[in-house]
Amino acid sequence: MRVERQGWKTSVLLLMAVLIQPGSPVFAQYQDQTKTTLSPPQDIRAFDTPSDGGDSVTLIWAPAAYDSAATKYQILLSEGSAVDPAAMKVVAEFPANQHYVRESKWPWWTRPAAGDQHQFTLRNGRGVELKSGTAYSITVAAVLSDDRGIGMPVRVTPQPNWINWNQINNLVLALLFGGIVLYAIGRARTKEIFLRRIPGLDAVDEAIGRATELGKPILYLTGAHDMSDPSTIAAAVILGRVAKRTAAYETELLVPHRDPMTMAVCQEITKQAYLEAGKPDLYKDDSNFFITSDQFSYTAAVDGIMLRKKPAANFFMGAYFAEALLLTETGASTGAIQIAGTDSDHQLPFFVTTCDYTLIGEELYAASAYLSREPVQVGTLLGQDIGKGLILCILVAGTALATLGALLGAQWPQLFLDVFKDVK
Amino acid sequence: MIFLRRQVPLLITLITGLVFAAQYYIPHPASEQMLTSVTKWLQIIGGFALVLGVSSLFHVHAIKIRRKEAGWGYSFVLYVSMLGTIAVGLWSNGKEAVDGAMTSFGWIYNFMMVPLQGTMFAILAFFIASAAYRSFRARSREAAVLLIAAVIVMMGRVPLGEYLIPLSGDLSQWILNVLNASVRRAILIGVSLGTVALSIKIIFGMERSYLGGGKE
């Protein structure tokens, strides 16, 4: 990897030059050898395109009276400091009513000229090869049938840049949101954070209560993923809560697994829960058991358990795939209360229609954070809430400002709106 | 030793994370060159990750066969089919077809893998139908709304539905394009915030489950 320190300095200097004194090149008219009636483009400025890798240059020139679809602009380029425009190569041609600064995607903080000016960015590729660090002469010509008015050539050297200023809003947002998350986690470590009660958790208690009344077991599934997946971790945390209740009510708990590692972790959690409920003697190691890792064989086996043991309540927490429907349908046919919680959005519709209660997406994490009170989990949740709140405000304020802008025909709302655009 | 085992990995994550987040904002050729190299590296590492992912299967089934656990015969089938496919694949230089002519590896692919995998998911069609009859109930107002929207979309997306109720096409178009899009957008924003938060926690070493284990 070659690092060009020199290039870095020059590019910064050049950038400053562009920012500080726009339009420094000499503006002059250039008369073509042939007699023309078309006046050459005025106020031509050329500079290294800021915020790029050094393979393009940008031209700015003033609009003219003849700007229309019939007239064409040509971009002329040559290496070195050619003075004879006839020797310059035509590298682009387009109708004269196109390529205004306002059409470009530049946000206000990098826009090099007023919106009514013409703008053209000449890039590497398609027959043009711009080398960074090489000096070029470039100019614009206006063409109408045989008439040609050629502007004064300007010198320009493309340079690589170290920062893409067009994306600076992205960076600011990343830093802001990163700061919020870290702050929220820090806060959760020292203070108690309010989390609203997730209604699904009440349903959990209710279901366990009913199972006790009926004297039937409870079935709990932790999903298809292993312990490295956040949804499985959440499922394991909620299992702790369920196990505590089943211990207290002395109800049988069945937890069939698809992953041996997850089973080992869940055994620990269940044991701990029975201990905390003061019923360690009731704990059975084989309430957590491994079936198989094959998707459909596992499903068939669990369906078999549902039909034979007729659990009063089925819990489906964690990540699920196509097997979800096969499980919940069988569960529904046995008349069990079914409670699901998953972030697998493609299976959510099926859970909602076949289960009595469903924790949707992030609700699963929230439920787990609510139960575990673990600072990193709670803090992340709070951080995300703040982030969502900010976005909500931006949406509402932005719509209001955009409407106001349309009503008044004003440009100033863009000062706000551009910040929340992806402008590259 | 603790330093080598714990701290160094966290340091690697911190540095690589920050460098590659910053790379996005730096258009300089040096930074681009770095991205070029590292994405190529990730491709190669991705290959190793695949091997790692499937190798746990080797292990699980080897144990089953050795201990003659229930259903070890199926594990044996799995092993034989895997080794057979590998042998045939290497014999055919890993190509399913040479100039349009099928190799024996291509035969295994076309007549075993494609129908097996395709059918695995086709059976779900039947289960959806049975669930539609036995358990897609409007238990609550929410579930009722869901089912009505589902019925409209199901009608509007097939020629017969549009033929019977011409309005259903436009209505399902509107549901998908406006109502559905707005919800998906909110979910997308929420999930993205979650992804960014998780990435930040990983970079700053607050989330370390990836170091602990678990298969790919």
Added chain:
Amino acid sequence: MIFAERMLKIDRRIIFLVIGLCTLLPLLYPVGLPIKISPEVRGVYDYIESLPEGSVFLLSLDFDPASKPELHPQSISLLRHAFRKNLRVVAMTLWVSGTGMADQVVTQVAREMGKENGKDYVFLGWSPGGTAVIMNMGQDLYGAFPADYNGKPTKGLPVLQGIANLRDVTYAVSLGAGNPGVEAWYVFGKDKYKFELGGGCTGVMAPGLYPLLRSGQINGLIGGLRGAAEYETLIGQKGKAIAGMDAQSATHLAIIVLVILCNLFYFSLRRQSAQ
């Protein structure tokens, strides 16, 4: 046991049979109902239609045999359209188990349209890493795929002339069955390398891609078998998708009837138990 309860408890294998017949009969005796074209599918079609001859069209077949019935017809139609417009076709896949299928469909359509490998089209094959492949292609196409599927070096292939990376691609379409798929092509591809992007996907994925469609991040979306049927109608070449539409209609209707029956019985049961 009351009637509604007994009806709900019937053996589900009877329902399986009903669905099997609803699929089988229309396939054997097709009706051929007209297919309306949606603006999503038209977006992709119109864009390809507007491309000048020799433009670079990248088709990424990101699916495996499990999604073959939906995405295979889409790829056939898209390839036929691209070849008919004489675009330079660069095909590839990010899903390892789809490699053989992708090779087959590209070779088959190219042969049918009289196109030459290496000159009019190339199949790059598969490479591991998912999103890393997209990014590496964006930086350097020849680094990501030093050789094509047949092992020929990609550098110097006439079809790839003037293409250094994804920035030189005019139009890319990802036919995605999951991740990596259409979204990955936007986030790790178009976001930086600025080519135009279209999407094709399975029915399961389609609703999730509408936000990207609305914001113009993808300029069109071919959703599932229905989308494929629309595309077949647009290019005027009937294929498996149009043939499947009658069966699709019949099964949808069957499901709707089943859902309605289910709820009728459910509510009658509820009323009875409330009395």
Added chain:
Amino acid sequence: MPIETIIGAWVATGLTLFIFSFLYKDNPLFKLAENLYVGVSVGYTIVKTYDTVIVHLIWTPIVKNGEWALLIPVSIGMLMLTRYVPKAAWLSRYAFAFIVGVGSGLAIPRVISSYILKQIEDTVRPLLVMVPGEGLSFTWNLLNPASSLNTIIILIGVSSVLFYFFFSVEHTGLGKVVARTGILFLMIAFGAAFGYTVMARMSLLIGRLTDLIEFTDLSYGRPSLWLLGLTILTLVVMSRRASHKPEEE
């Protein structure tokens, strides 16, 4: 027709029917097909990985083109595999640290740009649209996704669903109304997803049945019909044998 195609048709049909036999109930034929499937696809992945990674991405560039820098990813990959050597397993952490670090770093700005900024940009639109001939006005057309009415609906949808997933605020008062709206929007989107998923699953079935119908052709020797009979016969025999031990579904 070449003999391998005919044999292929028989094998493919047989395996398809074995898997469909799961509809009757979980049985040995299905289990056989399922394990065969896992074995073949793992084998396939290994062969493809070997061919692509070892041959084309590692061996050729390093040995033929002398790109020695590629030894770095190879060694990182090797570190990953140390996981199977208990004593050196901790070395695999270096590899995972690198991959996860790079992945997280790459994700942050790209996710913000694609899924946050782009999505905000498209949601924030003026509520009044320029209509040619009428000037600035509020458009009511539901079918035009860019109409003013739809802009408002989308804004309400996005905001209320975002609010529904707020966990540090109690849903009371106005919040309750917004959250209820959010859940209704969510349910409609789930309904759309439901409809589309049904469509997808049915398409898969249609695809498989199309193939089976193709294989009823005489040129293949009608494998679909023969094997269907055979599969049913096997299932009947098996259920007879197991009938002394009745089992539900």
